[in-house]
Amino acid sequence: MDFSLSAEQTQITEMVAEFVDEEVVPVADEIDAADEFPAELIEELADLDLMGMPFPEEYGGAGLDYHTYPAVLEELSRGSGGLGTIVAAHISLAGNMIYAFGTDEQKEEYLTPLAQGDDIGAFALSEAGAGSDVPAMETTAEKVGDEYVIDGGKLWISNGSVADTVTVFAKTDPEAGNEGISSFVLRPADDDGFVVEGTEDKLGDKGCPTAELRFDNVTIPESRRLGEEGRGFVHALKTLNGGRITIAARSVGIAQAALDAAVEYSGDREQFDRPISEFQTIQHKLADMDTKTQAARLLMHDAADRKIRGESFAKEAAQAKLYASEVSREVANEGIQIHGGYGYTKDFPAERFYRDAKLNEIYEGTSEVLRNTIAGELLD
Numbered sequence: 112m113d114f115s116l117s118a119e120q121t122q123i124t125e126m127v128a129e130f131v132d133e134e135v136v137p138v139a140d141e142i143d144a145a146d147e148f149p150a151e152l153i154e155e156l157a158d159l160d161l162m163g164m165p166f167p168e169e170y171g172g173a174g175l176d177y178h179t180y181p182a183v184l185e186e187l188s189r190g191s192g193g194l195g196t197i198v199a200a201h202i203s204l205a206g207n208m209i210y211a212f213g214t215d216e217q218k219e220e221y222l223t224p225l226a227q228g229d230d231i232g233a234f235a236l237s238e239a240g241a242g243s244d245v246p247a248m249e250t251t252a253e254k255v256g257d258e259y260v261i262d263g264g265k266l267w268i269s270n271g272s273v274a275d276t277v278t279v280f281a282k283t284d285p286e287a288g289n290e291g292i293s294s295f296v297l298r299p300a301d302d303d304g305f306v307v308e309g310t311e312d313k314l315g316d317k318g319c320p321t322a323e324l325r326f327d328n329v330t331i332p333e334s335r336r337l338g339e340e341g342r343g344f345v346h347a348l349k350t351l352n353g354g355r356i357t358i359a360a361r362s363v364g365i366a367q368a369a370l371d372a373a374v375e376y377s378g379d380r381e382q383f384d385r386p387i388s389e390f391q392t393i394q395h396k397l398a399d400m401d402t403k404t405q406a407a408r409l410l411m412h413d414a415a416d417r418k419i420r421g422e423s424f425a426k427e428a429a430q431a432k433l434y435a436s437e438v439s440r441e442v443a444n445e446g447i448q449i450h451g452g453y454g455y456t457k458d459f460p461a462e463r464f465y466r467d468a469k470l471n472e473i474y475e476g477t478s479e480v481l482r483n484t485i486a487g488e489l490l491d
């Protein structure tokens with residue numbers, strides 16, 4: 112693939128990079144320490160038209176293509192890993208579910224406020240007993256007249272405690288396995304029985320609340336169902352394919368932040384009467400960190416390219432996410448190493464990058480599950 116961003120794509124990405132340097136980087140440690148949803152920052156992103164990046168303008172989006180959107184998400188994640196998850200879950204998961212599978216009325220009602228940044232979105236698929244094994248979910252949606260009664264709960268839901276719109280997966284036919292799952296839109300403020308049980312105290316990804324949700328006979332009209340009954344599993348897989356491109360973006364952004372910090376530190380830190388950047392060992396570490404980060408970025412754009420062309424991109428998105436997530440953890444690890452003892456303290460952000468990077472290997476398909484996906488495509 113011969114790839115480089117166009118002048119317009121570069122201009123938008125650079126505008127966001129500047130915003131991140133001025134508005135996000137200075138508060139990133141604060142977000143990490145407080146672990147509170149950065150509502151003001153999200154309002155600023157909405158003002159910049161960044162909360163509905165890939166959606167058409169008729170639904171309040173910015174109409175950005177799938178190279179620019181991940182490039183921008185990379186920049187946001189370079190500033191704060193938590194911010195990267197907030198925006199990725201809001202757009203790539205919740206927003207895309209409604210954009211791809213909703214009716215025009217559902218898009219107008221639920222997607223437009225998400226894309227404008229007036230509402231926050233979440234995507235509720237995982238449960239305590241159903242992570243990698245999605246069909247093991249126990250949440251049910253029973254049809255009663257022209258309503259559904261939703262019963263059960265979800266775990267690990269990014270933005271779950273602050274969301275206005277939550278796309279929820281539940282079994283409409285518990286005997287039918289994959290084909291018995293359907294997807295719905297829930298509105299926590301309107302829907303009696305929607306309970307936020309609490310949020311997780313996590314290693315990293317601070318600022319993005321990861322919530323446990325409970326549904327006690329939540330009764331919703333049929334008009335809240337997305338697409339046909341029984342299509343929820345396919346909706347989830349398709350949405351996660353696209354989502355993996357943006358988790359690759361979050362990974363690349365964090366790797367870039369770790370690399371930038373290591374380059375700066377290695378020029379400042381002197382040992383044996385010279386900056387440590389003069390040691391070839393350190394130079395080679397930096398060279399490897401940069402090479403891996405760039406390779407991950409290209410895999411991300413390769414998957415994006417196939418998505419834009421309407422080609423199948425499940426393998427490429429899995430590869431981009433798998434490789435970029437492992438690179439982000441490796442690069443962040445070397446970043447700490449280059450900082451020596453200081454890297455192991457909260458005096459420098461190197462340890463935050465490491466904590467934030469680790470998550471990339473877990474959500475939206477663990478590395479093990481993604482290797483299964485890639486092998487499955489190869490052997491198909």
Ligand SMILES: Cc1cc2nc3c(=O)[nH]c(=O)nc-3n(C[C@H](O)[C@H](O)[C@H](O)COP(=O)(O)OP(=O)(O)OC[C@H]3O[C@@H](n4cnc5c(N)ncnc54)[C@H](O)[C@@H]3O)c2cc1C
Pocket residue numbers: 200234235236237239240241242243244266267268269270313316321470473474475476477478479480483
């Ligand atoms: C911070 C955070 C945010 C999240 N946000 C969301 C969200 O917004 N929405 C949502 O729905 N979910 C979300 N998740 C859930 C996430 O997608 C799951 O944690 C993930 O899919 C793994 O599921 P699990 O935790 O149950 O692990 P398990 O599936 O129990 O896996 C445990 C281990 O077994 C391995 N394993 C499992 N099955 C296989 C297999 N077939 N072959 C080989 N190895 C296997 C895994 O790779 C892993 O190493 C989030 C998770 C976290 C930690």
